[in-house]
Amino acid sequence: MTHIAIDPITRIxxxxxxxxxxxxxxxxxxxxxxxxxxxxxxILQNRDPRDAWLFAQRI
Amino acid sequence: xSIEGERANPIDGGxxxxxADENPRTASTAHRMLDxxxxxxxxxxxxxxxxKYCTMMAATLALPTDQISRIAHALEAVQRPAAIYLEFQDCxxxxxxxxxxxxxxxxxxxxxxxxxxxxxxxxAAAGTQAEAAAQDTIAAGNYLLMVEGSISTxxxxxxxxxxxxxxxxxxxxxxxxxxxxxxxxxxxxxGNIPAAYPNPTGAVGVSSxxxxxxxxxxxxxxxxxxxxxxxxxxxxxxxxxxxLDQLGRPLFAYGTRIHDACERRAHFDAGQxxxxxGDEGHREGWCLYKMGxxxxxTFHNCPAVRYNERTSWxxxxxxxxxxxxxxxxxxxxTPFYERLPDVKGFGVEFNVDRIxxxxxxxxxxxxxxxxxxxxxxxxSKPESPPPxxxxxxxxxxxxxxxxxxxxx
Numbered sequence: 001m002t003h004i005a006i007d008p009i010t011r012i013x014x015x016x017x018x019x020x021x022x023x024x025x026x027x028x029x030x031x032x033x034x035x036x037x038x039x040x041x042x043i044l045q046n047r048d049p050r051d052a053w054l055f056a057q058r059i
Numbered sequence: 060x061s062i063e064g065e066r067a068n069p070i071d072g073g074x075x076x077x078x079a080d081e082n083p084r085t086a087s088t089a090h091r092m093l094d095x096x097x098x099x100x101x102x103x104x105x106x107x108x109x110x111k112y113c114t115m116m117a118a119t120l121a122l123p124t125d126q127i128s129r130i131a132h133a134l135e136a137v138q139r140p141a142a143i144y145l146e147f148q149d150c151x152x153x154x155x156x157x158x159x160x161x162x163x164x165x166x167x168x169x170x171x172x173x174x175x176x177x178x179x180x181x182x183a184a185a186g187t188q189a190e191a192a193a194q195d196t197i198a199a200g201n202y203l204l205m206v207e208g209s210i211s212t213x214x215x216x217x218x219x220x221x222x223x224x225x226x227x228x229x230x231x232x233x234x235x236x237x238x239x240x241x242x243x244x245x246x247x248x249x250g251n252i253p254a255a256y257p258n259p260t261g262a263v264g265v266s267s268x269x270x271x272x273x274x275x276x277x278x279x280x281x282x283x284x285x286x287x288x289x290x291x292x293x294x295x296x297x298x299x300x301x302x303l304d305q306l307g308r309p310l311f312a313y314g315t316r317i318h319d320a321c322e323r324r325a326h327f328d329a330g331q332x333x334x335x336x337g338d339e340g341h342r343e344g345w346c347l348y349k350m351g352x353x354x355x356x357t358f359h360n361c362p363a364v365r366y367n368e369r370t371s372w373x374x375x376x377x378x379x380x381x382x383x384x385x386x387x388x389x390x391x392x393t394p395f396y397e398r399l400p401d402v403k404g405f406g407v408e409f410n411v412d413r414i415x416x417x418x419x420x421x422x423x424x425x426x427x428x429x430x431x432x433x434x435x436x437x438x439s440k441p442e443s444p445p446p447x448x449x450x451x452x453x454x455x456x457x458x459x460x461x462x463x464x465x466x467x
Contacts, residue, residue, distance in 0.1 A: 005186070005223075006185055006186040007186060007221065007222045007223060008179050008185065008186070008189060008190075008221050008222060009185055009186075010179045010180070010181075010182045010183070010184065010185040010189055011179075011180065011181065011182070011183070011185075012180070013150070013151035013154075013155075013180060014151065015146070015179075015219070015220070015221060017223075035219070035220040035221065036147070036148055036218065036219045036220070037211075037218040037219070037260060038148050038218070038252070038253040038259070038260060038262070039218075039253070039259030039260055040252070042257065042259045043252065043253075043255045043256065043257070043258075043259065043389075047393065047394075048393060048394035048395075048396070048397075050394065050395070050396050051393050051394055051395050051396070054381060054395060055252065055255075055389070058150045058152065058252050058280070059150060
């Protein structure tokens with residue numbers, strides 16, 4: 001049983017970490033983590049609704 | 060990208076583990092050696108295309124024509140400067156804007172001219188191999204550091220981590236040996252959307268954290284690919300940064316107010332405004348100021364350079380400028396569809412000359428007076444000419460009151 005962590009996962013947009021348990025060449029369990037948070041949902045609160053798309057398209 | 064020969068770069072799918080075993084300085088230097096004309100030809104970029112690119116760069120940088128050959132010469136040099144491109148609190152929109160340009164793209168040429176040893180979105184290596192590529196470059200020193208995205212400072216920077224380390228930590232390390240830093244896009248430059256109220260993660264731009272290395276802020280949301288290519292070309296050619304404004308932005312790209320170079324400016328001057336989306340004025344391409352255009356408060360070369368290979372830009376497409384190259388535009392330029400007087404503050408770089416220009420504009424264009432006059436009053440107490448007042452009656456009343464008081 002080996003525990004591996006691949007961080008960063010490249011060739012994607014965003015930050016991703018994958019951890020996996022490997023047993024005899026077979027992945028037996030895996031976890032993914034998104035390692036970046038900006039709080040766009042919090043920032044959007046109490047804004048003019050007409051502006052929402054400009055914020056949300058930058059997620 | 061598949062590369063033969065000596066160029067074993069992790070971006071191109073080379074085996075960077077083998078590189079890590081060698082002396083990093085020798086290894087990274089070896090990577091930078093290649094036959095540039097042959098390399099360009101192999102990628103289908105002709106000599107003519109290359110020189111056209113050099114001319115475009117000289118034009119964008121507002122350099123005299125004799126500098127075209129100098130740029131070409133510098134770009135053909137076999138010694139390629141190393142670069143690291145870090146992504147923090149970003150949406151990868153700047154990366155996309157840069158990479159999606161068409162053929163022969165500015166990004167292709169730039170990616171050939173620098174030894175880009177780390178770029179998460181396009182590199183083949185992942186995990187520890189990717190980090191090793193960055194570590195080797197940092198150890199060798201004298202590289203160009205490009206940063207996209209803001210840096211979270213709240214709670215020890217836990218809101219943005221790569222390879223188990225915070226962006227704060229990674230930036231401090233990568234900035235240490237860098238010869239210059241390019242803050243790519245408004246997030247890296249000023250904090251941008253992650254730093255918008257209430258800034259949940261304590262996001263800041265690079266220049267809030269790094270002071271010992273020259274930094275150039277290439278703001279814009281996203282950055283303009285041509286401007287980014289131009290700054291890298293400038294750095295490769297002159298090994299320095301061009302003249303910057305008070306916000307650390309190069310004057311070649313941020314020295315002109317959008318409103319002053321706008322193709323719809325004639326309609327503003329003529330008092331022809333879009334009043335409603337889809338009305339006659341909108342169909343005719345009239346001024347978008349009343350629809351909330353922030354061009355009068357924004358400094359960027361969008362009207363000249365545009366986006367997507369000079370295809371278009373928001374105002375040409377019929378939507379007002381949102382002021383994306385200005386600091387804190389998410390808070391100071393919103394609501395985006397309200398006209399400028401509702402904006403809490405103009406950009407901070409208004410100098411005396413610009414205020415004078417605005418004053419001149421105010422005296423000529425009464426329509427703009429209520430927009431700009433209030434700002435001018437707030438910014439300065441000009442000697443002459445005074446801004447057109449929104450409420451002349453109020454002032455008259457005051458004078459009358461004073462006059463009345465004097466006899467007493």
